[in-house]
Amino acid sequence: MMQSVGADPEVRAALERVRPHPDAEEALARVSWSVLTEPGDGVAGALIAESGAVSALESALGGGTLAGSDVGGQALSEARARWAPRANAHRVVDAIRGAADVGARLLLPGDALWPNSLDDLGVHAPTLLWVRGDPALLTGAIRVAIVGARAASAYGEMLAGDFAGELAAGGAVVVSGGAYGIDGAAHRAALGVGGNTVAFLAGGVDRAYPQGHQQLLRRIVETGAVVSEVPCGTAPTKWRFLSRNRLIAALSDATVVVEAGWRSGSLNTAGHAAALGRPLGAVPGPVTSASSAGCHRLLREYDARCVTTTAEIRELWGEVVSGGSTATTSDPDRSRLLDALSSRAPRPVLELSRRSGLAPERIGSLLGLLELDGVVTRIESGWQKRREGERRG
Amino acid sequence: MMQSVGADPEVRAALERVRPHPDAEEALARVSWSVLTEPGDGVAGALIAESGAVSALESALGGGTLAGSDVGGQALSEARARWAPRANAHRVVDAIRGAADVGARLLLPGDALWPNSLDDLGVHAPTLLWVRGDPALLTGAIRVAIVGARAASAYGEMLAGDFAGELAAGGAVVVSGGAYGIDGAAHRAALGVGGNTVAFLAGGVDRAYPQGHQQLLRRIVETGAVVSEVPCGTAPTKWRFLSRNRLIAALSDATVVVEAGWRSGSLNTAGHAAALGRPLGAVPGPVTSASSAGCHRLLREYDARCVTTTAEIRELWGEVVSGGSTATTSDPDRSRLLDALSSRAPRPVLELSRRSGLAPERIGSLLGLLELDGVVTRIESGWQKRREGERRG
Numbered sequence: 001m002m003q004s005v006g007a008d009p010e011v012r013a014a015l016e017r018v019r020p021h022p023d024a025e026e027a028l029a030r031v032s033w034s035v036l037t038e039p040g041d042g043v044a045g046a047l048i049a050e051s052g053a054v055s056a057l058e059s060a061l062g063g064g065t066l067a068g069s070d071v072g073g074q075a076l077s078e079a080r081a082r083w084a085p086r087a088n089a090h091r092v093v094d095a096i097r098g099a100a101d102v103g104a105r106l107l108l109p110g111d112a113l114w115p116n117s118l119d120d121l122g123v124h125a126p127t128l129l130w131v132r133g134d135p136a137l138l139t140g141a142i143r144v145a146i147v148g149a150r151a152a153s154a155y156g157e158m159l160a161g162d163f164a165g166e167l168a169a170g171g172a173v174v175v176s177g178g179a180y181g182i183d184g185a186a187h188r189a190a191l192g193v194g195g196n197t198v199a200f201l202a203g204g205v206d207r208a209y210p211q212g213h214q215q216l217l218r219r220i221v222e223t224g225a226v227v228s229e230v231p232c233g234t235a236p237t238k239w240r241f242l243s244r245n246r247l248i249a250a251l252s253d254a255t256v257v258v259e260a261g262w263r264s265g266s267l268n269t270a271g272h273a274a275a276l277g278r279p280l281g282a283v284p285g286p287v288t289s290a291s292s293a294g295c296h297r298l299l300r301e302y303d304a305r306c307v308t309t310t311a312e313i314r315e316l317w318g319e320v321v322s323g324g325s326t327a328t329t330s331d332p333d334r335s336r337l338l339d340a341l342s343s344r345a346p347r348p349v350l351e352l353s354r355r356s357g358l359a360p361e362r363i364g365s366l367l368g369l370l371e372l373d374g375v376v377t378r379i380e381s382g383w384q385k386r387r388e389g390e391r392r393g
Numbered sequence: 394m395m396q397s398v399g400a401d402p403e404v405r406a407a408l409e410r411v412r413p414h415p416d417a418e419e420a421l422a423r424v425s426w427s428v429l430t431e432p433g434d435g436v437a438g439a440l441i442a443e444s445g446a447v448s449a450l451e452s453a454l455g456g457g458t459l460a461g462s463d464v465g466g467q468a469l470s471e472a473r474a475r476w477a478p479r480a481n482a483h484r485v486v487d488a489i490r491g492a493a494d495v496g497a498r499l500l501l502p503g504d505a506l507w508p509n510s511l512d513d514l515g516v517h518a519p520t521l522l523w524v525r526g527d528p529a530l531l532t533g534a535i536r537v538a539i540v541g542a543r544a545a546s547a548y549g550e551m552l553a554g555d556f557a558g559e560l561a562a563g564g565a566v567v568v569s570g571g572a573y574g575i576d577g578a579a580h581r582a583a584l585g586v587g588g589n590t591v592a593f594l595a596g597g598v599d600r601a602y603p604q605g606h607q608q609l610l611r612r613i614v615e616t617g618a619v620v621s622e623v624p625c626g627t628a629p630t631k632w633r634f635l636s637r638n639r640l641i642a643a644l645s646d647a648t649v650v651v652e653a654g655w656r657s658g659s660l661n662t663a664g665h666a667a668a669l670g671r672p673l674g675a676v677p678g679p680v681t682s683a684s685s686a687g688c689h690r691l692l693r694e695y696d697a698r699c700v701t702t703t704a705e706i707r708e709l710w711g712e713v714v715s716g717g718s719t720a721t722t723s724d725p726d727r728s729r730l731l732d733a734l735s736s737r738a739p740r741p742v743l744e745l746s747r748r749s750g751l752a753p754e755r756i757g758s759l760l761g762l763l764e765l766d767g768v769v770t771r772i773e774s775g776w777q778k779r780r781e782g783e784r785r786g
Binding site: 036037038041078081082083084085086155159237238239240242283284285286287288292293296299300305306308309312332335336338339340350353354356357358359360361362 | 429430431434471474475476478479548552630631632633635676677678679680681685686689692693698699701702705725728729731732733743746747749750751752753754755
């Protein structure tokens with residue numbers, strides 16, 4: 001039985017290293033769940049929500065139907081059929097030892113540092129998280145996901161770096177997926193300004209994926225956090241990449257897609273963000289660039305917000321940035337009078353009235369204001385615009 | 394009095410040339426209104442709507458209040474004060490002769506060729522239109538406004554040309570403002586494919602503005618139409634450019650801004666389109682390009698639709714374009730099974746079950762389908778993915 005592994009003193013010692021809490025039974029049950037299931041298994045999530053990880057595991061590995069459960073008999077028998085081939089105590093032991101070997105911490109729902117935002121995923125929430133680095137980064141400060149295509153252009157990588165650097169310098173935690181292209185540029189920029197960054201991996205936290213980001217991921221572990229819901233030793237697969245994307249979206253206060261091809265995986269992350277009601281931003285680019293096509297699709301089909309600056313990204317979570325007001329105060333009459341004035345020849349009020357279509361009285365009062373502003377000057381019988389160089393103030 | 398000009402045989406002859414209809418009194422009254430007022434004068438529009446152009450002109454030039462009018466006494470006296478300096482019969486005569494000299498036609502509300510879409514402007518609708526070229530282009534076919542910055546980039550001019558050329562080749566009438574930059578590129582492309590294009594001018598149709606577009610405007614007159622609501626001899630002013638923009642927006646079934654600076658006049662056209670409930674599209678560009686900043690602003694602040702292709706522009710007026718489906722049919726279980734399969738080593742069902750987290754029965758049925766699709770092959774005791782080159786079909 002899988003539950004029996006807790007009796008092994010060596011396993012207990014390894015568990016102590018990944019989780020120095022006196023809840024070994026709960027921890028072992030959840031690690032068991034994580035080896036039995038693929039990420040986001042809704043039947044497992046429902047069973048655990050109903051009766052807790054420990055009891056649910058017993059029912060799952062036992063037989064018979066579950067009285068009073070929302071999980072129907074057929075769904076349960078199908079689930080048992082897919083879990084059974086993995087019901088092996090060695091897998092649980094390997095997961096814990098593998099984590100202990102790389103200094104990963106086991107984070108469980110209910111922990112003070114557990115990111116409650118993940119609970120918005122309902123029955124698809126992760127059963128646990130493996131964290132290398134600082135788990136405190138998953139809660140507290142604003143977290144913003146900067147994601148995008150692996151096959152990014154120089155334009156996309158530059159913007160990802162600019163945005164991530166400025167956001168991280170401002171105290172936000174930059175969340176991404178550790179991939180080549182946009183993800184890597186975002187992580188690197190956050191590290192570069194001494195800021196915080198979190199990488200969610202699709203495989204185990206003991207595996208550097210992609211291989212070429214071994215050093216980058218090592219640097220993230222040092223000052224940030226590398227996180228996964230799958231056990232150490234697990235390879236990333238297409239399914240696990242897609243599942244991992246829901247964690248990036250759910251953890252983050254906002255998700256920004258910097259560059260994405262028409263079928264980029266980051267559209268999947270964006271879809272999760274939209275489904276969770278999280279603010280979603282997309283950075284536009286040239287319509288001639290294939291690596292911006294996905295962003296334009298997000299603007300068209302996902303109602304993503306068009307973001308072009310770091311300030312606009314901050315607005316996604318309601319941060320109001322002062323300065324750079326966009327208000328334009330323009331009095332149409334003033335504009336019409338200015339049209340009618342010349343800067344070369346003085347014109348009398350009646351001529352200004354004919355040219356502008358404004359009443360002479362209105363022109364009189366407007367001219368007074370324009371004179372105060374230093375925009376016009378009276379010359380003998382007429383009024384004339386001052387040239388730029390002559391203006392006061 | 395302004396109304397007396399109709400008695401002059403020479404004026405009648407000129408009027409006959411710009412408008413071969415037996416409604417000289419109505420025509421003269423509306424031309425009088427157009428010389429008395431600046432474009433979009435709401436008081437004039439309200440008076441004309443209430444009692445017709447002829448009677449309204451008499452009341453406007455007379456004294457006293459108007460019994461039963463919605464126009465209040467103060468608004469009326471202010472309006473009279475701004476109209477009075479222009480109440481000059483010579484101006485009416487000049488407008489008609491000027492139009493006759495360049496072969497312009499006078500179009501009035503109620504005419505068979507009058508574009509009723511302009512009536513959506515309510516009291517700000519134009520009192521008349523001067524048209525050089527084919528007035529039939531203002532009604533009938535789909536009209537799409539392609540507008541944007543004068544200071545356009547090569548990117549913007551290329552796209553304006555691509556879109557306008559394809560739309561015009563498809564039978565749409567390309568509407569724009571005759572300016573340098575985006576407007577000019579749109580007109581030119583429409584002419585280039587032998588399509589139809591309409592230029593709305595802020596000054597009189599007898600004046601080529603900008604001067605550098607004299608030849609372009611002459612070509613538009615030959616096969617398209619050059620249109621204005623202000624009398625011949627009238628110079629374009631900033632106010633008249635802004636007023637002209639409402640006509641472009643109201644005439645067109647959709648408005649597309651290709652490139653625009655942060656304070657570009659084409660945002661004004663876009664604002665009119667949005668206020669009128671006309672579909673509004675904005676073409677994105679690099680966030681590093683100042684000439685796309687206005688388009689991004691439209692996406693953020695005006696709820697403009699992001700358009701990147703001619704097909705997407707056509708969708709603005711509900712034209713559904715077939716082909717290029719974006720639907721992706723993906724069965725998550727199939728995806729998980731493909732992740733678990735190798736193309737180098739055959740794997741038995743139970744191993745595939747452990748790797749994928751799918752039940753062995755489910756895997757059995759999926760493998761059958763994948764084998765039919767030629768994606769997998771059975772080798773001795775296991776299953777293996779075929780390499781791309783080996784696949785059927």
